[in-house]
Every structure is written in C-alpha cells, then in structure tokens.
Amino acid sequence: MKVSDNLEVAKDANLQLNYYQKEDQVLLAVDCIIFGFDKKDLKILLIKRNFEPEKGKWSLIGGFLKKNENLDQAAVRVLKTLTGLGDIYMEQLYTYSKVDRDPGQRTISVCYYALIDVNAHNFDGIQIDSASWIELKNAPELIFDHDEMVQKAIARLRRKAMTNPIGFELLPEKFTMRQLQNLYESILDKKLDKRNFINKINSLDVLVKLDEKDMTVSRKGAYLYIFDKEKYEKKVEEDGFNFKI
Amino acid sequence: MKVSDNLEVAKDANLQLNYYQKEDQVLLAVDCIIFGFDKKDLKILLIKRNFEPEKGKWSLIGGFLKKNENLDQAAVRVLKTLTGLGDIYMEQLYTYSKVDRDPGQRTISVCYYALIDVNAHNFDGIQIDSASWIELKNAPELIFDHDEMVQKAIARLRRKAMTNPIGFELLPEKFTMRQLQNLYESILDKKLDKRNFINKINSLDVLVKLDEKDMTVSRKGAYLYIFDKEKYEKKVEEDGFNFKI
DNA sequence: ATTTATAGTGTTTAATAAACACTTATAAAA
C-alpha cells in the first residue's frame, strides 16, 4: 500500500475508521522516571508491583493515555495520582514500541522524566504504598524495558545538567553551595573541584547569597543561596545559557 | 482511578481489553522529516496533499504504525515507500499528541527525522509524484503541527551537528572541504571561518584526503576527501567524540 | 584555650576558540 493511500483514507474527516485502521489502534502508556535529590543522593521513585504479570518486581510508575487528554497531561495526571504533587518539572523523553515489550498486550509507552526535591514535599498524598525512593546506584532490575528507559533518562539528565541550571527543580528553595555541588556530582557521577565549581557558578550570576546560614552541616555553617529566577530566565532568552560544568 | 488499578487491569495477560481500554485505544502515526543536502542547500522532502482534508496544502510524509512492527520499522517503511530508499540514518524525535492536532480523528504522531544525500541517490523509486525537495529557508506553511515538528527537528539537527560529524549521512562519499563547510553553515545558519573550520576538522583526524580533485567548482579545483569510518567509530567509542564547531 | 569539621577563597597554567589576509593552481579568455 502506498503511503498516500493510507493517509488519504485515514485523514478524511468524513470517513469512519475502517477495519484495518481499527485493527492498528493501540494502547498508549505513559511511564515516568521520577528523579529525586535527597541531600546527597540522586534517587528514583519505583513501585513494587502487587499484581500480575511480574508481581513482586520493581517498575516505573505509569498509566494510560485517555481520549480527552494529551501526553503531557497524562504524565502530569499519573504523577499527581502517585505522589499527590503537581507543578513538577516534566519532560517527554522517548517512545518505546517493541512489539513484545509488554507480554500482556501490545502497548506503546511514551516515557517522561520528572525532577523533584524529595525533602521539600511531604508525600502524604501518595496513593501507592509500595512506592519507594531508591538510590540510583542501588536500583534493582526493572520489568519490561524500564531499565532501558532509566538509562536514557540518566543520559538526558546528564546532558541537561551540562547546559541548564536544573538545580531549580531538584533542590529546596534555599540551599548551600555544597548541596548544589553534590547534586551535580550525583548527576555526572564524578567529583568536581570545589573552587572551580564555585567560580563557574558565580560567573553565571543567577544565585543570590543570603545572610542566613545552614548550621546543621558543620561547625562553621554554610551560607544559603536562592536562585534568582528572573535573572536566570532573562539569561536563557538572551544567550541560551551556556552552562558547562 | 488509581494508577495501580489501571495497570492491574491493563497488564494482566489473561484479561481481554475491557470497554474503557478499548475506548482509549488510538491510532499511532509516524511522520518523517527528511533532511537532504544538495550542494549548497539544506532541504526537506514535502508532499503536496492531493486528498482531503487540507487538500493542496504541504505536509510531511507519514503513515500509520501497524500491529506487527515497532516505530523504527514503521518509519523505515514509510521512508522506503516514499523514496524507494533504505539504509538511511533515522532517529526518533518526539511524540505529538494534542487532542485536536488532526481534525479528522484522534491521532498521536511519533516524529522521526532522516538525513540523506539528495544527489547520491536517484529517486526513480519515488512513489508519490507530488513530493518535492524544498529549501528549508523557503519552506511553505505545513498542515497540522508539522511546522512545530520541523522546528524541533532543526534544533535537534543543530545540536547533533555540534557534537557529531553527521556529514557521513548528508554528503556524497567523496566531498570537498567547501562542501562540508557549506553543510555546517546550512545547518547552523551562519558563516564559518574557512581556516578555523579546516583546522578543526583536521584536528579530528577522521578524513582521508584523496589525490583526486573536483574540477567543477573552480579553475584550481578542490581536493576530494572521504570519511575514515573506522577511525571515526573508534573515536566515538573512546572519547564520545567531542566535536564543537 | 583547644580541638574539630567543613566552609570559603585566587592564582597559575593549559587548552581551546576566534580573529585575521595573502599566495597558489588552473582554466578560460584575450
């Protein structure tokens, strides 16, 4: 069949779906990789399945796209349902479509990732009691192609971290330089030089140093900072933000 | 409904799809942005629709995912059907899902982009006579959200061009330095300094200079080069290829 | 007063990027 024929039938608003097209309809799942930063460690939110198939195995959270919503909305809904939280940074990652990726039925999964500050929110709204924050380094094997999804999400997060100050989303409102550096070290999975890091961050000119100190981390205490969101967004517009760590 | 309920029903291999899930099934389209490089210009392959809706308007090529194939295969099939060509570099870009993006029916579109050397292949195999190579700069308005797709594809291509020697795919086997520079200038949409460009390319050490000259471009003629694919792939493995223009 | 733990702070060197202009080879024209 020529592509044009296919399009011709399918996209004519006046035609009902014919048999072949109904045949080709599929369920679209949305799976979410939820990254959380907790003081020193980068974690992901996983659930232990209490249902078949793959009962007892670990998996990402997910749901199905509904007729009346787009994928972004579906991802937000899934996250809201699980964590009770809205207003979270989310971004579409990739769409997975191996024919037998879900042995139960043909499902295509559009994968999203989210960034969240584990400590800034309480998770009373959490709906699935089998959900846990797991350190990335110790993450168990996941069902289906979820491991592949996580790997791709980490790669994306890393790239993102090299060009955008993503700390906004993963850190509490007030944070120390050490926390910010810990975040980047977690994401990039390597040690950074403290002085070079601070010099680089300061040269960006998007942080505001407060008079306040976090006295829990050391005798001396560490100054707290906040992001200057306005400056940041202005910079993004102007020069696309060239932020290389 | 809780996410877990949804998953529980949906992913049980022993259950048929229930009514609600059948309701939520959608058609998955694949749309392709096919970039071609033709001597000096970056082009995309578009078709003029000879069917409703939006008859007479320009559009990307596309088709629908079938039950027995994955998305990569669908994209390859669509490209093959249109151009008669296989073995083309393709990459998934993004999935578009606005509820009313296609006024005819609910369709989610997974977008791919391909890179191709316009001159190295003849398009006798082309199946749609309304398909044309259009210079990116002069591209007409496209149907649905296809303009958005093209914009995203250009952004991706640009990022890719900054970190990978994509010339492999877009140039003929033998090419001149000027052609390579033209390619990068087209993609990045800016003039580059000839000497700096050549210095940078040579420092990568992935080209082989031939004894042969292309005499059609000037009185003096210009030396032809080929990519050293082995060296290139070794470099990719070793240091991830840090190629910044 | 001493100890202790982490915060805070600059400079030097190396690497990379950017700016910059003249000569050369050849075919075509005179």
Add this chain to the structure above:
DNA sequence: TTTTATAAGTGTTTATTAAACACTATAAAT
C-alpha cells in the same frame, strides 16, 4: 602565450575558557 578570473589552500597571534592546585576562617563542642 600571456593575462585574467576564480575559488582553494595555508599559520599565527590573541582572547577566552577550563583545569589544576592548598591554605585560612569560622563556630561549636569539649
């Protein structure tokens, strides 16, 4: 055969950015 026209080819200097490197400061606890 000489001249002319055209794009190819070729290095150096300067500016910017990245990387390497070690000591002092502060405040709480003892």
